[in-house]
Amino acid sequence: MKPITQDTLIAALKTVIDPIAKEDLITSGKVRFFEILDRTLNLEIEVLSPALHVKKKVENAVRAALAEAFGDDFTLNLTLTVNVTTRRSGQQDILPGVKNIIAVASGKGGVGKSTVAANLAVALAQTGAKVGLVDADIYGPSVPLMFDVENRRPDVRKIDDKNLIIPVENYGVKMLSIGFFADVAQAVVWRGPMASKALKQMFIDAYWGELDYMLIDLPPGTGDIHLTLVQSVPVTGAVIVSTPQKVALADVQKGVSMFRLPAVNVPVLGVVENMAYFTPAELPENKYYIFGKDGVKNMADSLEIPLLGEIPLVQSIREGGDTGKPVVLDEANPASAAFKELAEQVILRVNERNLEQQPTKVSEVTRF
Numbered sequence: 001m002k003p004i005t006q007d008t009l010i011a012a013l014k015t016v017i018d019p020i021a022k023e024d025l026i027t028s029g030k031v032r033f034f035e036i037l038d039r040t041l042n043l044e045i046e047v048l049s050p051a052l053h054v055k056k057k058v059e060n061a062v063r064a065a066l067a068e069a070f071g072d073d074f075t076l077n078l079t080l081t082v083n084v085t086t087r088r089s090g091q092q093d094i095l096p097g098v099k100n101i102i103a104v105a106s107g108k109g110g111v112g113k114s115t116v117a118a119n120l121a122v123a124l125a126q127t128g129a130k131v132g133l134v135d136a137d138i139y140g141p142s143v144p145l146m147f148d149v150e151n152r153r154p155d156v157r158k159i160d161d162k163n164l165i166i167p168v169e170n171y172g173v174k175m176l177s178i179g180f181f182a183d184v185a186q187a188v189v190w191r192g193p194m195a196s197k198a199l200k201q202m203f204i205d206a207y208w209g210e211l212d213y214m215l216i217d218l219p220p221g222t223g224d225i226h227l228t229l230v231q232s233v234p235v236t237g238a239v240i241v242s243t244p245q246k247v248a249l250a251d252v253q254k255g256v257s258m259f260r261l262p263a264v265n266v267p268v269l270g271v272v273e274n275m276a277y278f279t280p281a282e283l284p285e286n287k288y289y290i291f292g293k294d295g296v297k298n299m300a301d302s303l304e305i306p307l308l309g310e311i312p313l314v315q316s317i318r319e320g321g322d323t324g325k326p327v328v329l330d331e332a333n334p335a336s337a338a339f340k341e342l343a344e345q346v347i348l349r350v351n352e353r354n355l356e357q358q359p360t361k362v363s364e365v366t367r368f
């Protein structure tokens, strides 16, 4: 029987490399708690990602290292505690509890940006992460409908002497949208400055608390709202949504160029191909590339950004949007898996970005 002591335990855990920090668990300080009770080991390890495959990888590596060190006659009670990475600098007073802000953008309207944002938000929440969604499409809000909360009105509560809007919550996602403020939304004619003010209020006058990921569903194109966003909050990265048609692809380039302007400087995490292929519900194995194949992939390659996922064109995605029940909630639906994979890729890219690139700052751009 190989003795379990503090020293032998530390030596064993030193052989396990954290897949995100790329350092062993001891050096990178990932062991939060341990307790040796004869042949029972209680262990709490911190993981930097809520992605299922990362958690599995850490768990398997820990179990293998301990089996190697102590044989198989011991009991391991392993707790993995997720601590999502963040990389912010300065402006700590803006949304202080929000670790990562992800803009969901597109060149064209109608490509499924809101559909992707809604399903991505729910998929991230399903990993156990704390998720928020801001509907920045002031002119065409769709978040309330997509989350079946059209008739809800956010509460206002006094917190630290300030009246703050409390986001509405459904499916584990906290959200705000101009659509919740019916009287305001009915004022169809928004002038630019008013729209910008409304967006800012959703950040400044709301109580978001702690979030791992805050998604922003942007209006189509590259306009005032985009500028207001990058000037108001430190955006971690942008996810661009496109369909495979040539007309949509041309606009992807414009979107990417905007985020890459030196004055804006928001990393593009990657692009999502929506409506990548059509799959009939009764023949889920069949894929019809009705808008052409690999268009978005080739565009992504030429812009040197990753393709984060391919979402099929299926009726249930549209129905999920219209009935306020994002399709990702329906585990049996193949489209659900596509959104879950997308979420894993987004988590991965946010981690890479946080560990490799400059901290996120509020953009100093004043005009284009």
Ligand SMILES: Nc1ncnc2c1ncn2[C@@H]1O[C@H](COP(=O)(O)OP(=O)(O)O)[C@@H](O)[C@H]1O
Binding pocket: 106, 108, 109, 110, 111, 112, 113, 114, 115, 116, 142, 274, 275, 311, 312, 313, 314, 315, 317, 318, 319, 321, 322
């Ligand atoms: N992959 C998809 N399969 C089927 N319908 C989709 C898909 N993506 C989006 N839709 C539908 O297309 C319409 C436009 O999508 P939406 O997300 O509102 O686009 P955007 O926000 O880019 O304007 C909606 O009716 C939506 O349900």
Ligand SMILES: [Mg+2]
Binding pocket: 113, 114, 115, 137, 140, 142
């Ligand atoms: Mg939309």
